[in-house]
Amino acid sequence: MLRLLILSSSIGALISLAPKTAHAKLTLDQLESRYVEAIAKSMHYEVTLEDVLGEGVGGWDADPRHPKDTVNCMIWLQLVLAEIYGANPAEKALVLDKIRYYFGRPAFSLRKHYIDHWLSVEPEPLRKVNLNKCGFPYYQHVTLDIDAFLKHRKFSCPLYEMDENKFELQYVNAEGVLRCQKTLPRGHYILFAVPSEQYAQLYLRETGPMGLVHAMILRISTNQEPLIYHASTSAKKVLEEPLPVFLERMKNLHRGYVFYQLDPDWNFGKQASLDLEARKL
Numbered sequence: 001m002l003r004l005l006i007l008s009s010s011i012g013a014l015i016s017l018a019p020k021t022a023h024a025k026l027t028l029d030q031l032e033s034r035y036v037e038a039i040a041k042s043m044h045y046e047v048t049l050e051d052v053l054g055e056g057v058g059g060w061d062a063d064p065r066h067p068k069d070t071v072n073c074m075i076w077l078q079l080v081l082a083e084i085y086g087a088n089p090a091e092k093a094l095v096l097d098k099i100r101y102y103f104g105r106p107a108f109s110l111r112k113h114y115i116d117h118w119l120s121v122e123p124e125p126l127r128k129v130n131l132n133k134c135g136f137p138y139y140q141h142v143t144l145d146i147d148a149f150l151k152h153r154k155f156s157c158p159l160y161e162m163d164e165n166k167f168e169l170q171y172v173n174a175e176g177v178l179r180c181q182k183t184l185p186r187g188h189y190i191l192f193a194v195p196s197e198q199y200a201q202l203y204l205r206e207t208g209p210m211g212l213v214h215a216m217i218l219r220i221s222t223n224q225e226p227l228i229y230h231a232s233t234s235a236k237k238v239l240e241e242p243l244p245v246f247l248e249r250m251k252n253l254h255r256g257y258v259f260y261q262l263d264p265d266w267n268f269g270k271q272a273s274l275d276l277e278a279r280k281l
Contacts, residue, residue, distance in 0.1 A: 025264060025265045026085075026264040026265075027264065028187070028264060030264075031084065031188075031262060031264045032187055032188060034083070034084040034085075035080075035084060035188040035217070035219075037083070038079075038080045038081075038083035038084050039080060039217065039229050041083060042071075042076060042079060042080055042083075042238055043237075043238045043240075044069075044238075045067075045069060045070065045071045045076060045079075045231065045237070045238055046069055046070045046071075046236060046237065047070070047071060047072065047073070047076070047231040047232055047233055047235070047236050047237055047238060048070055048071075048072055048233065048236070049072060049203075049233045050072060051063075051072055051074075051075070052064075052067055052070050052071065052072065052075065053065060053066070053067060053075060053100070054108075055106045055107060055108060055111075056106070059106065059107070059108065060107075060108045060155070061108050065093075065096075065097070065106060066093060066096060067079070071231055072231060072233070073214050073215050073216075073230060073231040073232075073233070074115070074215050075231075076215065076230075076231035076238060077190065077215035077217070077231075078096055078099045078100060079096070080217065081095065081096075081099055081125065081262070082095040082096040082099070084262065085125070085266065085268055086268075091268075091269075094268060094269070095268050098124075098268050099112075099125075100112060102121065102122055102160050102161075102278065103272050103273075103274050103278055104271075104272070105274065105278070107281065108155060108157075109157055109158065109159050109160055109281040110160050110278060110281060111159075113149065113159065114144055114210060115192055115210070115211075115212040115213065115215075116142065116144065116167045116169075116210065116211040116212050117144070117161065117164060117165075119212070119260075120164060120167060121160075121161050121164055123260075124263065124266055125262050125263045125266035125268070126190060126260040126261070126262065126263070127260060127261050127262070127263050128258070128259070128260055129184070129189065129259035129260060129261055131170060131171070131172050131176070131180065131258075131259060133180070133183045133184070134172050134176045134177070134179045134180035134183060134184075134259075135172060135175070135176045135179045136176075137170045137171060137172055137176070138170070138171055138172065138173060138255075138256055139168060139169065139170055139171075140168070140169045140171065140194060140211065140255075141166070141167070141168050141169075142166070142167050142169065142209055142210065142211035143165055143166050143167075143209065144165040144166075144167075144208065144209065144210065144211075145207075145208030145209060146159060146162050146165055146208075148206070148207060148208035149207045149208055152206045152207055157281070158281065159281075160277060160278055160281060161277070167211050169194060169211050169212070169258065170258070171194045171255070171256035171257055171258045172256055172257060172259075173255070173256045173257075174247040174248075174251060174254075174256070174257075176256070176257075177191075177218075177243070177247060177256075177257055178243070178244070178247070180259065181218065181220050181226040181243060184220060184259075185220075186220050186221055186222055187219075187220060187261075188217055188218065188219050188220075188262075189217070189218045189220070189259050189260065189261060190215065190216070190217055190218075190259070190260040190261070190262070191215075191216040191217070191218050191228075191257045191258065191259055191260075192212040192213065192214065192215060192216070192257065192258050192260075193212065193213050193214045193216070193250070193253075193254040193255075193256070193257055194211065194212060194213075194254065194255040194256045194257065194258070195210065195212075195213045195214075195253065195254065195255065196252060196253055196254060196255045198252050198253055199213065199253040199254065202253075212258065214230065214254070215230065215231075216228050216229065216230040216246075216257075217229045217230070218243065218259075225242050225243065226242070226243040227240055227241065227242060227243065228240075228241045228242075228243050228246040229241075230246075
């Protein structure tokens with residue numbers, strides 16, 4: 001039996017369960033309903049800047065695989081996605097591993113340390129939203145300094161697909177986001193921020209440049225103002241904010257934003273064979 005540490009209220013205990021691999025496609029209505037439920041369940045978490053998770057006992061990073069009551073912005077998003085796709089505690093733990101690690105195999109070398117890298121190499125279950133309807137998009141090139149990151153973490157082995165370190169971003173600024181919420185279909189969208197120079201000076205000195213930072217969920221509804229949900233390190237809690245308020249507050253830290261949607265047909269139970277590089281790591 002596979003022993004898994006399971007997420008807080010719905011996952012929080014050590015159990016012996018084999019994750020089911022049966023896959024049931026979600027309807028769009030089910031997906032939207034699960035978004036609402038998952039976000040509501042996440043509002044009690046304490047938020048920190050640090051990555052509080054690791055690979056568990058025996059791993060290079062021995063921090064627990066699943067959080068109890070503290071998250072950072074990315075772990076918060078990962079927990080929400082696990083709640084959305086998983087129908088039971090074992091499935092939620094499996095989804096979390098699939099989102100955090102390439103091939104779903106917990107190991108520091110296989111961890112998806114960079115948003116840019118994740119969305120380029122193995123973006124599931126996210127799908128990019130075409131931003132052309134939101135107005136003129138902006139472009140930015142970024143080169144990850146993975147060696148600086150490894151030095152900062154004192155990790156002497158390579159990471160998976162380290163040579164994949166150059167990316168071109170297409171994003172919209174704050175005005176473009178406000179146009180997006182008027183033109184995109186109603187529903188939930190996952191946003192990542194393009195950092196400003198001020199953000200880089202504050203948070204990226206030790207790890208080097210990043211193209212995308214901070215995870216958010218945008219809710220666009222017919223009868224309510226658009227809302228942003230995110231794990232705020234400054235407030236130390238998960239926030240619900242009106243979109244214009246959030247954009248104004250973050251104008252000096254975020255240059256712009258990219259939009260993604262979830263794939264309702266993502267088969268998280270499908271087993272992928274490790275490629276040669278992953279097996280060596």
